[in-house]
Amino acid sequence: MTLTEAGQSVYEAGLRIIEDFSELESSVGRGQASPSGLIRISVAPVFGRLYIVPHPPGLIARYPHLSVDLSATERTVNLWLFAQEIASGAVITVLSDFAPAPLPIHAVHPSGRQLPNKTRVFIDFVLETLAADQGPAFVSIGV
Template identity: 25%
Template sequence: MDRVNAIRLFVRLVECGSFSAVGREEGIGQPAVSKQIGALERHLGAQLVLRTSRQVVITDAGQTFYESARQLVDDFDALESSVGDRQQSPRGVVRVNTAPAHGRLCITPLLPEFFRQYPDVAIELSVSERHVDLVGDGVDLAVRHGRLVDSSLTARKLSETDFVLAASPGYLAAHGVPTRFADLDGHTCIVFAKGRERYPWSLKVGRELVSYVPHGSLLTGDAEHIRAAVLCGLGIAQAPFWLMAEEIRSGEIKVLLPELQPERVPIHLVYPAGRRVPMRVRVFIEYLVSAFARSEL
């Protein structure tokens, strides 16, 4: 038994949740994965996995072993990456988490050039509006928007984005163009909301930062629905510039009341502090930082 490979397969089993998914990722059959995990269990003298017809359940011993095994795999990958030809040719999977709209509009378009430069690196892109637990969820990197508060993470700044008020020319032609803060009360807003909670807009009125609760007929917790609603002429929205950058540049969407724009919002790459960063992750970090520095988002 190749213990390092068996441990690597077990780590991916915990993170993927099924033998078949690990087999597809590694290019081997499901029975081969199960056989190696079984050999690892016999070597350790402990049951790591409960196998049922519908799911894989990680035992308490398996969860304890996973926490150390993930670090071992990362350290081994970093060691391999630091010597020989692999230093110039990183390989393996980088697990990245980002918000759905930002991933589609800002991360995925950068991947073709990355894969051209690093053909042996794969990107496992997961999307979520919530802040994932990087260590617990087995994530290498996450894209975070706004001020950072988690001191257990290392951060690299990607960019800053404006939060703009925007509407379509069609909506403005039908309802008029607001020219001051007070005019917003007479307009229909597109509201970002989670459940029944409406998220207020942050606006700079004079020297003060004002929290303005928008009102309108459409409430949504999805950024791309806000973009679609603006394009459909349903009202005025406040959104990050990157969400509508292409349409703003083309004139399909107009920016309103720029004097009310609040401070720019930072966007960071974050990853667990105090852990050795594998070469495959380091090259992706540097690639994204460089690519965002060249972009206009």
């Protein structure tokens, strides 16, 4: 018995589908074990310079298959960004009874989708970095 020409075509197409599926399954598995791909981040320029820009080398060292696209957009400047100067004594706090409440920091992602592993590890990395700061610019941090 031999395959007909149509049967041979179906067989070869089936093999390609199985191979493509195996490749897809493997790439998803790698993405879960070692996050990879592009993460797009948008931050206020001053916040980004002080708290985000210095830290991606640690993130990339931990997850070498990630890449970061950072864009800074001008927003209202938070002065809770002079943390180093306040801690060193170069700037002092006056009228602390009238200080505004700390502003929240949000990680925003599209709804209706499962959070990609690369995004989760980035958020966790930023939380870890900010929690280590404990300067006057930040209070408790949570997810």
